[in-house]
Amino acid sequence: MHSRTSLFPFSLAARSAAALLVAVMLGACTTAPAPDLPSAGTNLNQTQPSGPSRWELVRWQQPDGAQRDIPHGDNGQPIIFEFNEGIDAAQGTVSGTSGCNRFTGSYGKTDTGIRFDRIAGTRMACPPPRMELESALLKAMQTPFATVGTQPSAGSTGRQIIWKTAGGDLLQFVEREGVGRRGASVEAGGVEKVVYIDSQRVECSGVGKMTCYRWRESPEAPWQLWYGPIEGLDFEPGVAYTLRVREYQVPNPPADASSIRWQLLKVESRTRAK
Known part of the structure; x- marks a missing residue:
C-alpha cells in the first residue's frame, strides 16, 4: 500500500477515466467522434433511470494538456456534484463540495x-x-459547460462524463454511490467503531450475484464480507479506507437484508493500492 498521490492511480477506475479522456482528445482532432466513445449527445439514462445522482471530479486537464492537481479535503472529501433530478434532467438543483466549501444552486440542460x-x-x-x-471551478461554472464525451457504467467503474469549460479546460466526472447520504444528520443510538475497508469490492452471493465490500476490525484481522451499503461513503475503487462508522441494529430486517447497518461518521484515512 502506498499513500495517495495527486496523479491518477493505475486502478480500473483510473485506467477507464484516462482512456475516456484520451478518446475525447483524439476525437477532438478529427471531424468524427472516437470509434469507442458514445457521441456527446448520448443520453446517460440508457444505464440508469432518472433521479438523484452524485458525481466526483476525478480529472482536470488544462488547454495545454497539463493536469491540474485535485486536492481532497481534511477528511478525504472529494469534489462532489449532487444533482437532485439526475444528470440528464432538463433542470433541477445542484449541491456539493467545490474543493473547500459547500455550494448550492440550480442547473439546466443546454x-x-x-x-x-x-x-x-x-x-x-x-x-x-x-x-x-x-x-477556478466556481469561475468556470459561471458559463455553460459543453459535453464532449460520455460513457456508461463498466464493471466497477461508474458512468462518466467530460465537460469542456468556456476556457478550454476538460473536467472529467465519475458517478459515485451514496446519493443523498453525506451531510445527513447522524441518528441517535448505535455503536461507534472503526473499520478497515479493502481497496476493491468482490463478487458475492446474496439474493443474486452482487459485489460486496471486504472489511476487517484491525489491520491484522481476516477479511469479512459486508453485503450492504456504507451510508455516506463515496467509494473509489483502488483506494483502501479506514472509517469511523456508527453501527445500528435493524429491527425485523427482511429475510434477504442485513440485521445491522453502518453510517459513516468520518474518513480516518485513504490509501491508494499499488
Missing part, C-alpha cells in the same frame, strides 16, 4: 451540455491549493 445558475457557497478558509482550485 443544446450542447449543461449550465449552472445562482451558485452560492459557504465562506470557510482552506489551504491555498484547495482555495485556488475552488476559485
